[in-house]
Amino acid sequence: MQLTEDNIYRSSSQFRNWSFTPAKLAAQRQTTNIQASERVKAAFARQRAQRARQPDTASASESERGNGSGIDTGSNTPIPVTNPADVNCLTVAEEMKLVDSFCERTLELGKFLKFPIEVTATAIQFLRRFYLVNSPMTYEPQTISRSTMYLSTKVECHHRPAADYAAMLTKTTPESVIAPEYLIVQGLRFTFDVKHPFRGLKGGHLELMEMARGNAAPTPHNTQTPAELQKAMQALPKKAGEPPSHLSAADLEKRITHAYTLASDTLKSVALLTDAYFLYTPSQIWLAAHLLADEPLTAFYLSTKIPTSSPMYPKLLSRLNACAELLSSHRKFASQGTSEEEKKAREERDKKEVSALMKKLKQCRDPDKLDLVKLNQAQKRDALNADGQLEESKAKRRKMDRDALKKEEGDFWGPELPSRNGEKA
C-alpha cells in the first residue's frame, strides 16, 4: 500500500473541487453570470412593482438604498428605477475583469498590511473561488475581498483579531469584515486548503543546488552519476538555441539562484492573478514559472526526472509551456521587451476600464444584497434593533428569568432543575 506524490495531490480539495478544464471554467462563469443577472432583474422588477403601488414612500426607500453599502456613499443621487428589461448587467468578461482587478488590489492590500505572501495568496484564491459561484453584481467585491483577507489570516495561522484588522483599514468596521464571512465560506464549499507552489519551488531549488554541487540524489529514471549531471548542467546553454556554455560551479549556483528569484517573483504576483490555480497543479505552476525564468535549466531538470524518451515528457512539457504562456500573458508580467512608457500606458488604460466597470456595477447591483451587515444581523438569534438594544419582549423575559434564578439561588437545594417540556414542575 504505497502512495505516490500524485496520489497525495489527487486527494486534496483543490484537485477535487477547484480544478477545472478551460471549457468547464468558462461554463461555470457563464452560469453564475446568468443566474446573477436573472436575480438582479427580478429584484428590480419587484422594486418597480412595489413603487408603483405606493408612490409616496418611493423617495424614502431610495435614500435608504443609497446608505446601504459603503460603495454608494459617494454619490447619493437617487437611482431611477429602470425597467427590469433595461438593466444593463455585467457580462462574463466584465465580471472577470473586475475580479482580476480586485485580486490585484488584494495583493497590494497584503503588501500594505505587511502580511506574509501565503496569507495574501490564499486570500486571492479565496476571492477567485468565491466569484466562480457568485457574481460581483450580487456581492460587492470590495467588502468581500477584505473579508477573504481576514479569513485567510485565520487559515494561514497569521491571526489578527477582527477589530485590529478593521482598524488597519479605512471605512471598515469589524462587523463589516465578519458579516460576509459565512457567505464566503459557503461559496468556498468549506474547503480552506489552498495548495500554493511556493514551497514546491523551494524544494526544486534545493534539489537543483545539490545537483549543481555534484551530489544529486538518484532517481529511478536517471542512470547518470552525480558528477555527470553536474558536468551536463555546467554545459547548459544560457538560452534555448544558444551554443552550450561552460560555467564554473559558483556561476552555476548563481544562475540557479537567479532563476529561483525570478520564478518566485512570478509566483508571488502573476500566478496569483491568473486562472493558473484552477487549470494547473501547483507543481506544474512552479515549473512553468521556472521555465519562464530559465528555460534550458528547467528542461534539463525535468529530463533528469522524466526520461525524454517517455511519452510523458512531451505531454508534460506542452502543459508547462501552456501554463507559462498563461502566466506571461498577464499584464503585470515583467518581461524585458516592454518599455516603461508602454507599461505606464497599459496601467492607465486598465485603470480607466476598471473605473468604468465600477460605475456600471453600481447600476446593476442586486438591491437585496446591498447591506451585508444588516442581513447578517437579521440572521442572528438575538438580533439587535437600531439602537443596539434587544427586542423589548425578549429583554423583559430575560430579566424575569434572571430574577427568578437569583431568588432561587438562596434555596438550600439550589434552584429547580428545568423540566423537559420547558415549564416548571
Add this chain to the structure above:
Amino acid sequence: MSTKAGLRAGDGAKDGGASPLSKSLYNLSIQQPSSSSSMSRADTTSDICPVCKSSRYLNPNMQFLLNPECYHKMCESCVDRIFSHGPAPCPIAGCRRTLRKVKFRKITFEDLKVEREVDIRKRVARVLNKQLSDFETLRDYNDYLETAEEVTWNLILGVDVEATNRKLQLWEDSQKAERNPNAVKRSFQADSSTTSDGSHGVVLKKGGTQRKAMASSSGNTPDPSASLDEAFLETGFAFKGLKKYVPPPPEKPFDPYGGWSVKPQLYTLRGDYDVEWLTKVKDDPSHVAGGYDMHEFYSRALCEAFGGLGVFIDEEIPARENQSSGNAVIGTQTAAAAATGAKDVNMDDVF
C-alpha cells in the same frame, strides 16, 4: 436481631408511608401473600425463618440469606446475630458445617436445589468452556459436552465427588497454564471450602495450617504431591479431537496511516540540503529547541514540488466527470440553458 427488626418495623409505622421507597416495599410485601392465596401454605413456610421462627407477617422487611456451604437459608438478622463474631456452626439441626458471614448471599431462586445446581453449573462452565469451533468434529464436541454434563451431574448428585473435584481442578490449572504460561503454578490442592457437599470437615482459612495435617491424614484432601503426579499421568486437559490452543499473535504497534506509506516517484530525499536561505533557520537555537526538524521541511517541500506533476487536469477532470455523470462535456450553451431554468443551484445563499 429482633430488636433491630422491630425497630425497622416501627420506623415504617412511624413514617406513615412518607418515604415512597419504604411505602412501596411495604405494599409489595403485604400484597404478595394475598395475591396468591392458593399457595399460602408454601408461602408461610418460606416466609418463616427456620432459625428464629420470625415470619414476614410481623417483619415485612425480612430478607433471607443462604451460605453456599450447606444451602440452608436463614433470615438476615439471624446471620447478623450468629456470625458477626466470627465463624460459627450452622444453626440448623443436623448440619455442623462452619459458616462465615462473608459467604452469605441473597437467594435468587425459591427452590434451593435449583440455586445449588446453578452454582455448580457455573463452576463447571468456567472450566469446561470449549466451543464447537475448538473441536475437529461435531462428534468430538458432543463427547466433550457429555463429559461436562457427567461432571455436572456427579457434583449435583454427590457421586464420586472427590475424584470429580480433583479432575475439575486439574483441568482448570492446565488451562490456566496453557493460557498464561508465566503464571506461577499453584500446587494442586483441592480446597474443601469450595466443594459444596463433601462429607469431610471444613478447613478454615484462619486455622488452615494447623488443621491441614489433620484433614490430609483423614484422607479427605489428597496429598499435593500425589495429585501433581496424577496431573502428569492424566496429562491435564485432554479431550479427543480438541484442537491445539494457538495463542493469538501479539498485537502490532498502532499505525495511524493504516499501512499506507508514501513512495515518491520523482525524487529521493537526502539527509541534508545546503542552501543559503536555510542556514539562518538551521542555526537558530529557538527552532532547534522547539523540536523543529529540518527533515520535515525537506520532505514536505519536495513532496509539494512534485505532487501533482503527473496530474493533467484537462484530462483527468473530464474523465472523472464522465465516470460520475455519464455526460461528457457540458458546453457553455447547455450551461447557460440550464442556468436560466434553475433557480439556485450553484449559489448557496444564507440570506
